[in-house]
Amino acid sequence: MTTTLEHTATSAEPRGGGLARHQNFGTAIVAGVILAWVGWFVARHLFWSGSDNWSDQVATMTATGWMIGFWIGIGAFNAPFRWLVGNDNSRDEDLYYAGYKQGRARYWKYTTDHKVVGVQYIILTMSLLAVGGILAMAIRTELIVPGTHFVNQQVYNSFIAIHGMVMILALIVAVAGPWGNFVMPIMVGARDMAFPRLNALSLWTLVSAAFLLVTVLAVGGLPVGWVVLGTISDQAGVGMDFFAMTIVVFTVSTTVASINLITTVITMRTKGMTLDRLPIFVWGTMITAVLALYAFPFFFVAELNQILDRTVSTSFYVASGGGTSWLQANLFWLMGHPEVYVILIPAVAALFEISSVMARKPLFSYKTAIGAMVALSGLSALVWAHHMFTSGWAPTLGGPFMVTTEVISIPTGIFFLVLVGTLWRGNVWMRLPTLWMFGFIFNFIVGGVTGIYLSDIPLDEQLHGTMFVTAHFHYIFVGSVLFGAIAALAFWFPKVTGRFLDERLGRYSFWLVFIGVQLTFGAMFLSGLKGMPRRDASYSLAFEHTNFISTIGAYIIMAGMLILLGAIITSWRKGEPSGPNPWHANSLEWQVPTPVPLENFLEDPVITQDPYHYGEELVRP
Amino acid sequence: MSIADIEPQSEMHGGTEGHHEDPVKVDGRQRVGIWLFIGADVVTVAAILFTYLYLRGVDTAGHWMEMEGYKGNLHTYAFWENQYLNGTLANPKAIYVGTLSAGLQWLTAGLTVVSAAVLWFGEKGLRATKNAKAFSPVAVVAMLLTLAGVVVSAIQLRDIPQIFVAVNDSITMSYTTYDSAMMAIVGSTLGHLVLLAFLGLGLAIRSARGAISGEKWYQVRLVRYFWVWVAISSVVTTLITTSINTVH
Structure with missing residues (x-):
């Protein structure tokens, strides 16, 4: 190059x-x-x-x-506008937009430098997690004892809806946003993303949408759940309009970001960076972006139809006009299940990266790992109706959808094999990223196995709509994705700040969050098995003890997350200096200075081998 | 050290003049980008067509093209509501809305196809003659054709019949599911055409101002890719909605 x-x-x-x-x-x-x-x-x-x-x-x-x-x-x-009038940016203007010599101010602007956008994503993700977390605490506080005592049913349902969607947005960007922007271009040897201005656009459109989503609570709330089923969303107040607009803009943001990520990987790899030498995290983000590009247009159309129903009286989902909520359910879940893997795959790919570096071993079965991510993405487009087993839609398709859903356990099983195979007999360096990775492995087993239960139609008939389902997907989203995201943060934090994330506080945080997750969602499984329905502010005395445990567990998670927040803030300001390559890793992001220069490389790198050639001589026999 | 302290001070960026990225690389990158964008748009249009075909397939309560109520438009909203509140409203009638004008749909598709052809021939001329000034009026013609398509689409939207029905102690406006789906399809076409008009205007201005030239023509090709896709999607959606429309 x-x-x-x-x-x-x-x-x-x-x-x-x-x-x-x-x-x-x-x-x-x-x-x-x-x-x-x-x-x-x-x-x-x-x-x-x-x-x-x-x-x-x-x-x-x-x-x-x-x-x-x-x-x-x-x-x-x-x-x-400048394109329209034929007045393209000069070099000086490009530099200005990249944030050159603007100090802190560049983090509050439409800055195009991918590293600034990465940091902005970190802040955005943490803000969204904070809002979603506060709502989670409010929900659990309401559920600590039977009866409605903290908020009424309508407010409770609004909290559920906004908590759900805020957390989904946060987790979609939690790994792919910060690290897909900050480190991924450096990993492939690029000087920036393919379309730097679109990079800033995707970030700031998401910010504008996030504001609107939170505003829903101030305009009457959204007491219809985050899935906003057509049958009930028609009765919701104007909060539903804000919600639908949020989703429309969010899908545009995601599409733009996906195009940018894929184009960067395809066209901006440095010399020698062949596809079989790509770091596994790059593969993960690219596969995720392809999946998002396929899935999110369905969500866009689903919510556009909602907007038309509500503003100009069309009849897409309105039964009295001939519409059907099954249409909304199909469009939603055509997006909804791939979205789970849009959230999961970047976290898993980051852990693959971390496992190899921390075990000082080559990544176990690199090509199989890529194949599993591709297979998972492909299969995820063929399972959407398992969310509708009990809805009465197309019962004859239940069998095929059950099979495709159960087949998904094969590529997810391969994820475990790759992680465990990489760690096996390695000289595992037990630092903070490793600790969170082990937490991920445990929680993902629990979340994954309970997912197989739910893919089975007879069992799903019993458990659908119960807290069992809620516990299952929280083990995936909180126990797995959030743990993976925190591991990624701990791993790449030194590259962003030049400092380690505080090890002591990070370990306190880990144990609190890990124990909290087992208490909260373990007890929630029991509530669900006993038949406790989801989305209900009040419940029978039969569920009293398990709900109490869940709420205590949630408070413990909150304590752990607050400690983590404290660790991030203090480490960013005055943590232990790390140098440019604290983990002695081989991939390109660790070979550039910290702080990373504006266009990353003083000279274009040439790649001669994959980044996983870690001291084979150190591996125990 | 805080975030402010680690602002990169790259020596590479001392220069303020002379940075020109290789146009071949920029072109290649933007081509991949536009194909991916078209890919996302294909899924979007497919989802809209899925909506149309799904609603037609289920034909809930026979409301695909028929609904019981009172025919009117936005201006008669208050009229119907007053009649309803005064108790003078006649019994509702079954209203069969029929299909939208196939002629107007094909006219929009035709205008889009012709505009794409004009742009394509303009691009060929630009590449052959290197005369960017001559390309500018071609882009204007393509843009005007898409604007004509915008007008036709707007007429189609205006012509979608509204029906007033009594629901929950009041009169409310409604559309059959066929008309609802057509509103999304025509609206999508209109949105695409507005975007094409913007791009056409941009190409015209840029070529007139020298930002597009015989050597720097690749942006025209990028726009043409999208333009041709919109023409194809317009023909496909028109073909489907004019051939698969009534239930029986």
């Missing part, structure tokens, strides 16, 4: 920027609020207030105003 930069004399600050010099997160909020108000005002006068749809029309226009205002305020429209 030849160098594409021409280096001339050094200079001070880049002179470019233009309007972007005045645009940042603050102006985005202000412009968003102003245009939201304009949308609200215009809609109130434009639409006939006697119509049943009036409040939904006003809410949708308000939400649209917010989105457009936010994007104008942050600078998302600058580049399309």
